[in-house]
Amino acid sequence: MKIILLSGGSGKRLWPLSNDYRSKQFIKVMNSDNGINESQTSMIQRVWNNLKKYDLASSAIIAASRVQQEVIESQLGDDVTLVLEPVKRDTFPAICLASSFLHTKWNVNEDEVVVVMPVDVESDEGFFAAIRQLALEFESSTANIGLIGLKPTHPSEKFGYILPDSSDDNAALLTIDRFVEKPASDEASQLIALGALWNCGVFVFRLGYLLQLLDASQRPRQYEELLTQYHTMPAISFDYEVVEKERNVVVKPYEGKWSDLGTWDEWATTMPSYLNGKGILSEDSVNTHIVNELQIPIVVMGISNAIIAASPDGILFADKKLSPKLKELIKPISARPMYEETLYGWYRVIDIEKNEMDQHVVTKRVHVWARKHISYQIHTMREEIWTIISGNGDVVVDEQRFTVSSGDVIHIKCGSKHAIRAIDGLDLIEVQIGVEVSEEDITRYDYDWEEHRLLRKGRIFV
Incomplete structure (x- = not known):
């Protein structure tokens, strides 16, 4: 088994802490002294440490944009294998480039199972055990693609939904009836009632399957050649370009801990303290979090269920329940990042x-x-x-x-x-x-x- 870790992110959902250079997977919750707390770990560090626990890190490569190289090497060390996009595209081109790297540079056999997963997830060790088990079960499967489907906890509009075929409920890997990408809340509730699962963004396939996709699109398998043509590849996700068109797909249900921490509301649930950085929270400010990277204090009185985040890039004051709408709201803001972690x-x-x-x-x-x-x-x-x-x-x-x-x-x-x-x-x-x-x-x-x-x-x- 080989693993491709996808390190993407536009840096908008957790503004102002995240930006195009420091996407959410690199964020560490700051302390109150100097803005850097080495006891805190980022999402990419926790994912990498879990891969080490399962002896999988040596089989993993990270697909990332060039602007992320320094922060990745800073947080994980310079012995990680990086496949860097020459220009930013989407998950389909990134997976193609990484697969070409495995084929050309690592001489991986075409029958080898490849697991693709994002680095910006928060999960327990059970999730990585499920990934390993999926890869093992997929080896004896005749399917072309395997997925992990998380049992939903509520109707959410930000996930894709996988509806398994109800006729093989007892199988380890379930065949799929259909996909529904980010439905409205009412439709999501109906899908959950039918047994639909959230798409966790984990893909499993044999390397030869992906190489054949390159052949079909008349693109080179060789890494150096594909690298020179990378700018011509379509900016499209792997879900849209491959998974939704493929009929021979199976899913492994998973019920453990998993979150992509895509909003401030979700991110706050993982914070060890309500106050992170310089500031004061009054006792009547219930379920309010401060995340302050600035050297001036933030004082909050009588404000509940809010997130207050401050960095050199800006200041956010938001109701937690409305935080999923942040990405659209800040689209007009365009400025150079004011904070960057480097080598x-x-x-x-x-x-x-x-x-x-x-x-x-x-x-x-x-x-x-x-x-x-x-x-x-x-x-x-x-x-x-x-x-x-x-x-x-x-x-x-x-x-x-x-x-x-x-x-x-x-x-x-x-x-x-x-x-x-x-x-x-x-x-x-x-x-x-x-x-x-x-x-x-x-x-x-x-x-x-x-x-x-x-x-x-x-x-x-x-």
């Missing part, structure tokens, strides 16, 4: 403005974890000023290396190569000033910190 640590944008010279000025708070470093890089459109707040580090500017500590200020001119490595945990304020300031204005170089020398030019990010 070296994290940064938070404090301020963005234009000065009297019509230059863009961006001010960031940057944290570099001990023994981690910001890459040796150059900017062509801006200069930077670093002010060390705390900690000690090594700095390289145009091949010149020196040590810095609290209170030191480094002025990096436009066009100068520069990097910093933390000796212990290091915090700094970074002010970027230029005609244009963007995350794309970076050319990275490989630098050997032990030998104190430049190795070669790295990637240019465009």
Whole structure:
């Protein structure tokens, strides 16, 4: 068995904590001291740890967008196998690319069972046991696709519904009568009464089945070739493109713990505390949660059944029951993410403005974890000023290396190569000033910190 973990997400349902760089699977509930609590774990970390418990991590790859690479490696380590989309599409192209990778790079046999599952789920170990069991039962099945169907707890409009054939109730894998994608509440109630199950987003198939789909669409099986053609693939989900068209599908019912935590209402049920971050909740604020990533306190008095979430990206105050409508409401909001977790640590944008010279000025708070470093890089459109707040580090500017500590200020001119490595945990304020300031204005170089020398030019990010 091989596993493809899908790491997608638009970052809208849990705004303002989530964005296109930090989708919900990467969120850790923050503490009140410095915005980062390493005792908290994200959804992707919990899924990966469960795969390790069942000795499945070595058989798993993660399909993700390029912008997620740093946060995934930051949270899981750099030994995970990533298949990165060159452009963002949907689950069908992502599964095709990952399957091609298994075929080309891992030389997986076409008869091998492949399990596809999302990384943004909250479940217990029983769910992973059910996945393993589904894969084992699917091996002796003649079906083309296998699914896991969760027994519904209420009529929900956000799930697809699987209606099994009632004639084989005693079978381990049930054949499927029909699918209904995200029905209205009344229809969902009727489907539940008929024995319908929620679609958990888990797909099982033999690798050869997916490769034949590539053949039928006249797309290459070879990974490198498919990668070059990836931008031409349709942006469509695996459900719509494959599952709903396939007649030979079976489902394994599951009744244990599972949630995709797709709304703030659902997310709040997993929080260890009503107050997460700086703030005060009055005793009469019943079932209200505060999630505060800012350094200023939030005070709530007499407000019940609400979610108050604050981050550098914005502030949300919502009735929990209305939180499923958030994605549509915030569509007009379009701005660069103000917080990002990276390979070296994290940064938070404090301020963005234009000065009297019509230059863009961006001010960031940057944290570099001990023994981690910001890459040796150059900017062509801006200069930077670093002010060390705390900690000690090594700095390289145009091949010149020196040590810095609290209170030191480094002025990096436009066009100068520069990097910093933390000796212990290091915090700094970074002010970027230029005609244009963007995350794309970076050319990275490989630098050997032990030998104190430049190795070669790295990637240019465009």
